[in-house]
Amino acid sequence: MRLTTVTRMTLPPGRLHSYVVGTAGDRGRSLPVSFDQRRHVGEGQRPGSWMAVSFRLPAGVARDELAAAWLAVIARHGTFRTVFGRSDAEELTLHELTVEPGGWEQHPIAPGRTAREVVRDVFDQACAPFESPSYRLCLLEPTDEPDRGVVVIGADHSHVDMWSWHVVIRDLLDAIADVRAGRPPLPGEVSSFAQHSAVLEAMPPAPDDVSRRWEQILAAEAGSMPLFPLPLGDVSHPRPAVVEVRDVLDAAELRRFDIAAAAAAVRPIALAMSVLTRVTRTLADAPLRAVFPVHSRHEDRWHDAVGWFITNAVIESDDDDPLSCARAVREAMALGSHPLAPILAPYGGMPVRPGMFAISWLDARRMAMPIGPELEIQHVSAAIATDGVMIWFIATEAGMQLRSRYPDTPEARANVSAWLDAIEAELEDAAAR
Numbered sequence: 405m406r407l408t409t410v411t412r413m414t415l416p417p418g419r420l421h422s423y424v425v426g427t428a429g430d431r432g433r434s435l436p437v438s439f440d441q442r443r444h445v446g447e448g449q450r451p452g453s454w455m456a457v458s459f460r461l462p463a464g465v466a467r468d469e470l471a472a473a474w475l476a477v478i479a480r481h482g483t484f485r486t487v488f489g490r491s492d493a494e495e496l497t498l499h500e501l502t503v504e505p506g507g508w509e510q511h512p513i514a515p516g517r518t519a520r521e522v523v524r525d526v527f528d529q530a531c532a533p534f535e536s537p538s539y540r541l542c543l544l545e546p547t548d549e550p551d552r553g554v555v556v557i558g559a560d561h562s563h564v565d566m567w568s569w570h571v572v573i574r575d576l577l578d579a580i581a582d583v584r585a586g587r588p589p590l591p592g593e594v595s596s597f598a599q600h601s602a603v604l605e606a607m608p609p610a611p612d613d614v615s616r617r618w619e620q621i622l623a624a625e626a627g628s629m630p631l632f633p634l635p636l637g638d639v640s641h642p643r644p645a646v647v648e649v650r651d652v653l654d655a656a657e658l659r660r661f662d663i664a665a666a667a668a669a670v671r672p673i674a675l676a677m678s679v680l681t682r683v684t685r686t687l688a689d690a691p692l693r694a695v696f697p698v699h700s701r702h703e704d705r706w707h708d709a710v711g712w713f714i715t716n717a718v719i720e721s722d723d724d725d726p727l728s729c730a731r732a733v734r735e736a737m738a739l740g741s742h743p744l745a746p747i748l749a750p751y752g753g754m755p756v757r758p759g760m761f762a763i764s765w766l767d768a769r770r771m772a773m774p775i776g777p778e779l780e781i782q783h784v785s786a787a788i789a790t791d792g793v794m795i796w797f798i799a800t801e802a803g804m805q806l807r808s809r810y811p812d813t814p815e816a817r818a819n820v821s822a823w824l825d826a827i828e829a830e831l832e833d834a835a836a837r
Contacts, residue, residue: 405782406783407782408782410523413784418545419550420513422526423540432500435498435601445488451532455559456527456784458557460778462580465584472583475503476575476589482599484559485537486499540559555576556784564710564711595708600700618747618748628755629695629756632820633688636820638813642790644789646812646817648808652804652805652806654803658835661835664835671730677733679724679827679834695763696716700713758791762792764795767799793820795809806827
């Protein structure tokens with residue numbers, strides 16, 4: 405399993421098709437819109453708002469079998485049967501959508517172009533926030549191995565997160581097996597993300613101490629979410645993004661890193677935050693302070709659901725002792741366990757300035773989902789312009805990857821790269837102890 409971007413993803417030469425579902429009737433009942441959906445979709449119709457996943461199919465799966473299985477996945481997960489719109493008063497809305505069987509569309513790959521370039525074109529158009537629906541399944545039939553196709557599924561980010569893609573892969577593979585065996589594909593519908601949004605809307609306000617802590621964190625950055633602690637140059641407008649993907653620890657090194665974390669009586673995430681805290685203090689003479697996405701799948705019924713089950717918290721750490729960093733992680737998770745809309749309402753929503761800094765962590769080894777190497781899974785982000793810094797850590801049985809995205813300015817190239825170099829060296833050192 406690898407983190408990549410659409411400009412770097414690996415796809416073999418072959419024939420590319422996509423399955424275009426049908427829609428029927430008027431839009432159905434109105435559904436609640438989550439805080440993060442409102443932020444994301446509220447930025448308007450645009451290319452590059454999507455995220456995607458690719459993986460290898462079992463041998464011999466026919467196109468009609470794949471289509472039937474995909475329709476079963478859509479029927480199982482409510483978010484794939486919703487569509488965003490605008491009311492007469494220009495308020496953002498979300499409504500149910502009736503999805504029906506459709507058909508396959510071929511996408512010729514012209515000489516001089518690659519399959520991933522064509523996939524990007526398809527997703528930029530089909531997976532924009534207000535498309536109906538805003539997702540698309542592509543099938544690449546490799547020239548040298550047409551019997552084992554590569555599926556690439558893209559969806560506007562408002563409907564999926566990284567965990568969701570593993571649910572989709574699992575359910576799609578199960579549905580394919582059912583279809584090929586002549587069984588009805590997949591069990592019944594699971595809890596939907598719209599239901600999760602309704603649960604959040606009904607929650608009581610956050611405790612006073614949580615609201616006060618948010619006030620303190622935002623005040624530390626002059627009323628905004630945290631900024632990257634080193635100069636990025638002129639980011640007054642988004643710049644083309646520099647994307648780096650580093651294999652920072654191999655499988656053996658990650659096992660030693662886990663052992664080092666256990667010896668310090670913390671989880672690997674806390675030991676990693678210890679490294680980030682130390683490097684940030686050394687290079688920037690500042691505490692580690694970053695937006696810290698945390699998942700909101702706190703109930704078992706959400707574990708098998710597809711949706712954007714991620715909310716934003718902030719991690720703040722100025723002590724690189726692993727136990728202190730473990731407390732910082734727990735505090736961040738607590739800050740993200742309450743609805744953000746009322747907390748951030750006095751700031752007009754999530755207060756973001758150019759230079760925002762965010763850290764994401766996923767230990768895929770803790771997921772009971774398909775991640776085997778035979779699937780050749782790639783998590784694919786769109787190619788966008790950016791004015792901030794985002795880094796992702798992902799741990800798998802193969803090791804730890806670090807992906808970063810930052811604006812293409814001379815200052816950012818120098819400062820973010822130096823910060824990443826130091827992080828990589830410190831992680832390797834922690835694994836070698």
